[in-house]
Amino acid sequence: MIKKVGENTIKFTLPPKIASGYAIVGPKEGLSPLSSYFDYILKNDAFNEKTYEKAERKMLEQAISGAIDKANLLSTDIDILLSGDLLNQIISASFSARQLQTSFIGLFGACSTMTEALAVGACIIDGGCADKVACATSSHFSTAERQFRYPLELGCQRPPTSQWTVTGAGCTILSRDGEGHNITHATFGRVIDYGINDMNNMGAAMAPAAADTLKNLFKDTNTTPSDYDLIVTGDLGKLGSELLVDLLENYGYKMGENYCDCGQMIYSSSQRTFMGGSGCGCSASVINSYVLSKLDSGDYKKIIIMSTGALVSTTSTQQGETIPGIAHALVIEKGK
Amino acid sequence: MIKKVGENTIKFTLPPKIASGYAIVGPKEGLSPLSSYFDYILKNDAFNEKTYEKAERKMLEQAISGAIDKANLLSTDIDILLSGDLLNQIISASFSARQLQTSFIGLFGACSTMTEALAVGACIIDGGCADKVACATSSHFSTAERQFRYPLELGCQRPPTSQWTVTGAGCTILSRDGEGHNITHATFGRVIDYGINDMNNMGAAMAPAAADTLKNLFKDTNTTPSDYDLIVTGDLGKLGSELLVDLLENYGYKMGENYCDCGQMIYSSSQRTFMGGSGCGCSASVINSYVLSKLDSGDYKKIIIMSTGALVSTTSTQQGETIPGIAHALVIEKGK
Numbered sequence: 001m002i003k004k005v006g007e008n009t010i011k012f013t014l015p016p017k018i019a020s021g022y023a024i025v026g027p028k029e030g031l032s033p034l035s036s037y038f039d040y041i042l043k044n045d046a047f048n049e050k051t052y053e054k055a056e057r058k059m060l061e062q063a064i065s066g067a068i069d070k071a072n073l074l075s076t077d078i079d080i081l082l083s084g085d086l087l088n089q090i091i092s093a094s095f096s097a098r099q100l101q102t103s104f105i106g107l108f109g110a111c112s113t114m115t116e117a118l119a120v121g122a123c124i125i126d127g128g129c130a131d132k133v134a135c136a137t138s139s140h141f142s143t144a145e146r147q148f149r150y151p152l153e154l155g156c157q158r159p160p161t162s163q164w165t166v167t168g169a170g171c172t173i174l175s176r177d178g179e180g181h182n183i184t185h186a187t188f189g190r191v192i193d194y195g196i197n198d199m200n201n202m203g204a205a206m207a208p209a210a211a212d213t214l215k216n217l218f219k220d221t222n223t224t225p226s227d228y229d230l231i232v233t234g235d236l237g238k239l240g241s242e243l244l245v246d247l248l249e250n251y252g253y254k255m256g257e258n259y260c261d262c263g264q265m266i267y268s269s270s271q272r273t274f275m276g277g278s279g280c281g282c283s284a285s286v287i288n289s290y291v292l293s294k295l296d297s298g299d300y301k302k303i304i305i306m307s308t309g310a311l312v313s314t315t316s317t318q319q320g321e322t323i324p325g326i327a328h329a330l331v332i333e334k335g336k
Numbered sequence: 337m338i339k340k341v342g343e344n345t346i347k348f349t350l351p352p353k354i355a356s357g358y359a360i361v362g363p364k365e366g367l368s369p370l371s372s373y374f375d376y377i378l379k380n381d382a383f384n385e386k387t388y389e390k391a392e393r394k395m396l397e398q399a400i401s402g403a404i405d406k407a408n409l410l411s412t413d414i415d416i417l418l419s420g421d422l423l424n425q426i427i428s429a430s431f432s433a434r435q436l437q438t439s440f441i442g443l444f445g446a447c448s449t450m451t452e453a454l455a456v457g458a459c460i461i462d463g464g465c466a467d468k469v470a471c472a473t474s475s476h477f478s479t480a481e482r483q484f485r486y487p488l489e490l491g492c493q494r495p496p497t498s499q500w501t502v503t504g505a506g507c508t509i510l511s512r513d514g515e516g517h518n519i520t521h522a523t524f525g526r527v528i529d530y531g532i533n534d535m536n537n538m539g540a541a542m543a544p545a546a547a548d549t550l551k552n553l554f555k556d557t558n559t560t561p562s563d564y565d566l567i568v569t570g571d572l573g574k575l576g577s578e579l580l581v582d583l584l585e586n587y588g589y590k591m592g593e594n595y596c597d598c599g600q601m602i603y604s605s606s607q608r609t610f611m612g613g614s615g616c617g618c619s620a621s622v623i624n625s626y627v628l629s630k631l632d633s634g635d636y637k638k639i640i641i642m643s644t645g646a647l648v649s650t651t652s653t654q655q656g657e658t659i660p661g662i663a664h665a666l667v668i669e670k671g672k
Contacts, residue, residue, distance in 0.1 A: 127463015
């Protein structure tokens with residue numbers, strides 16, 4: 001049976017269950033308004049490792065093993081790890097997979113990786129190709145900054161449209177059966193490019209793709225923003241979120257009070273991150289802590305989560321290319 | 337119904353069909369013993385673009401549109417593009433997806449990406465989550481060499497264990513129904529690391545992962561190498577292939593005359609590529625030309641294809657890390 005509804009959305013017949021979620025964040029994120037929701041807060045952002053890259057990998061490994069523990073499983077119960085990250089050749093994910101020793105599907109969707117992994121994982125579970133999968137991603141301020149922008153030691157001034165890459169990782173365990181919240185729909189996004197070429201304005205680069213995916217989801221499922229208790233985007237930040245609301249209004253969808261963005265939630269305004277947080281770890285840590293706990297408590301019954309990615313690369317930027325965006329969305333309904 | 341057989345293998349209940357394959361290669365590869373099988377051979381390896389990165393992307397775009405044409409489809413018939421490549425942030429794939437404007441799942445599995453995409457695509461189609469998907473990847477000698485090793489202008493001497501990154505791209509269209517060869521099984525690989533740290537010995541880095549995946553496939557399906565008309569690996573090259581045969585013998589499986597490696601097939605010995613070809617484009621171009629045509633002609637009835645990836649990154653190497661490998665395998669049976 002084909003599970004496609006409309007043009008771009010998949011409706012799962014046996015909704016995969018969210019068995020657990022685990023979030024680990026850095027010290028700065030630990031001072032955020034959401035701090036009480038995180039499973040683990042680093043005391044130092046090198047996580048007692050020699051390099052920030054090794055620290056990022058250690059966070060990701062802890063997120064994966066933490067989520068497996070919280071689901072009362074063993075690592076051998078996991079059929080497939082789906083993971084990716086921002087570092088060249090997704091080394092955080094690949095080396096975490098070396099540690100875990102399950103089958104591994106490496107993904108790259110920039111900061112959209114959390115929902116990309118969940119959507120692919122849900123397809124694999126719903127189709128009966130796996131029983132339990134782990135979906136995980138990470139980012140680290142210091143590894144991303146020095147890979148994509150400037151050496152940390154340079155102490156560059158940050159422009160007002162910039163965002164702060166979240167030091168954090170998150171992992172969700174999806175299961176074919178058992179208890180947990182249900183992933184009922186997934187909408188894979190398209191790569192959309194409105195010609196933004198400013199490495200320090202990721203929100204504007206991602207907003208058109210976010211609007212495209214959300215518009216497709218609403219259309220395909222014949223719903224509107226008010227049908228959901230929460231619509232949460234990954235890391236559009238303040239500017240990107242405003243652009244998303246504007247763009248969706250052009251498509252005929254009015255976003256309301258139920259809309260929020262992980263990038264805006266993860267830092268308080270006094271933390272001077274300008275437009276807010278970004279990075280794979282942004283939506284990964286917020287979804288796997290605050291969002292899941294609000295589903296647990298019954299504050300939310302039906303929500304949309306959508307991580308958003310800016311497909312920025314120094315290799316393409318050096319060739320004069322613009323920065324396209326992508327966003328993948330999932331509908332989650334509270335489980336019993 | 338759970339489709340898992342054994343520990344690591346998926347048996348598809350409605351085997352996804354290979355609707356078409358398209359292969360495009362560079363001028364050097366056009367001189368290979370397989371040249372008559374390729375759909376398109378570049379006259380110059382810059383493909384009339386200003387940079388090799390843009391040339392690689394153009395090849396990938398042509399492979400995707402060529403495969404869609406050969407399947408008598410329109411690009412709007414494709415539900416999802418699954419693609420990745422070797423370049424940082426998989427820019428060849430992301431920017432090709434921007435061109436195609438279908439839903440996009442970005443993957444990274446180094447040179448294992450062709451069978452990674454096919455295996456994920458097959459799960460998605462078999463589960464009913466899509467009707468038609470395009471699985472594609474590319475590599476380019478000049479983009480890979482300068483990203484992973486040395487500037488081209490330096491003219492470095494190549495050590496005898498080195499391989500030559502294939503300039504090429506391939507795309508396979510998978511379909512839920514219609515005619516075509518059947519993907520009956522998929523085995524997702526694990527990340528295996530035997531401690532190789534030589535950027536110029538990819539074959540040795542990948543062989544342990546290749547042996548692990550193949551051993552799992554044989555065990556899970558209760559078959560032996562002699563049950564297949566062809567077992568073809570991605571780009572182990574001469575040394576890596578010999579290591580694979582040795583390692584499998586330790587596991588109790590004797591490889592025979594039916595075993596070959598795309599990396600060894602794609603260049604003639606007079607082309608001085610030492611151990612043979614490598615890169616995502618190696619298995620992508622050989623599988624989507626020679627291998628599919630031998631299934632078409634009936635020379636092969638039941639085969640295993642397995643692309644192999646070395647998870648090498650300058651970021652991890654600079655931190656003293658070794659090079660783990662991964663390999664994903666598929667069983668294909670000739671269609672009517």
